[in-house]
Amino acid sequence: MTDLQIERERSSYNISGGCTALIVICLLGKLYVANAGDSRAIIVRNGEIIPMSSEFTPETERQRLQYLAFMQPHLLGNEFTHLEFPRRVQRKELGKKMLYRDFNMTGWAYKTIEDEDLKFPLIYGEGKKARVMATIGVTRGLGDHDLKVHDSNIYIKPFLSSAPEVRIYDLSKYDHGADDVLILATDGLWDVLSNEEVAEAITQFLPNCDPDDPHRFVPHWPHMANSCLLKNKNCGHGGWHL
Structure with missing residues (x-):
């Protein structure tokens, strides 16, 4: 609603x-x-x-997105293909075989490349660089x-x-x-820290607080979060701050 x-x-x-x-x-x-x-x-x-x-991204929801595009191809605007390939298909590869995945596949199989496969893929990129229609990296x-x-x-x-x-x-x-x-x-947090790193920081921080104080998290959280982020190898001086 x-x-x-x-x-x-x-x-x-x-x-x-x-x-x-x-x-x-x-x-x-x-x-x-x-x-x-x-x-x-x-x-x-x-x-x-x-x-x-669970996190909803082009990779985790690949099959849902591909199925929707398969059922309603007009949504692709004749510019995209719902099939997934390991890399962009080039015109010189027409008639050759390449690995691909469709909405009903968890693994890969070979298909013969056709003109339709030259279109830009509905889902492109890997990890945090994966995008729907080369635009957005989150699907819900x-x-x-x-x-x-x-x-x-x-x-x-x-x-x-x-x-x-x-x-x-x-x-x-x-x-x-x-x-x-x-x-x-x-x-913003999970891109630089794992569940384990966050949990470790929390378990080291909380014993120093009064367990009977209902507001014990509030004044100390920014300092704890900064310390946690700066421990990450990608976050040095001049990096993340809260």
């Missing part, structure tokens, strides 16, 4: 762009974690890391109703879903200590 409301009101309120969404609701002894995008939630319980979300979220492929009239929104994945954590099934935490963060 929120995404539909954004679509209805985007002209009246000048709503442009979009965002990912990661929310947590605590209800009747359970945590409901809903994620639409590439943010991440983890629980650190007695040193154990419990993932509470809110907004982006007016997002188009550069210099074209091809809308990308049909490939972007606002439906979240919801995971449930039953608090009553486990014993929890004062230093057990739920961590929510965007890819």
Whole structure:
């Protein structure tokens, strides 16, 4: 409903762009974690890391995106192919065999290259560089109703879903200590630090705080986050700061 409301009101309120969404609701002894995008939630319980979300990117949702393009080829604007190849296909490779993947394939197979395969792939790039239609690197979220492929009239929104994945954590099934935490963060953190690095920083930081202070995280979090980020080999002086 929120995404539909954004679509209805985007002209009246000048709503442009979009965002990912990661929310947590605590209800009747359970945590409901809903994620639409590439943010991440983890629980650190007695040193154990419990993932509470999946990240939705062109790579993780490849089959959904390819299937949609296969069923509705007009969405590709005659500029893209829904098939995936290990690299861009060149005209000189027409008639030759190359590995490819379709929506119904988890592995790779060979096909003979045709003219249609010369089009730009729906999903291109690897890892954080993977993009849908060479434009966006996240496949779920809110907004982006007016997002188009550069210099074209091809809308990308049909490939972007606002439906979240919801995971449930039953608090009553486990014993929890004062230093057990739920961590929510965007890819700004997870791009440079692993779950293990964040969990280690948290477990080193919390014992220095008063467990009875409900606000113990607030004044110290920026310092802890900066220290955590600066430990990463890619973050030296002049790097990340909060």
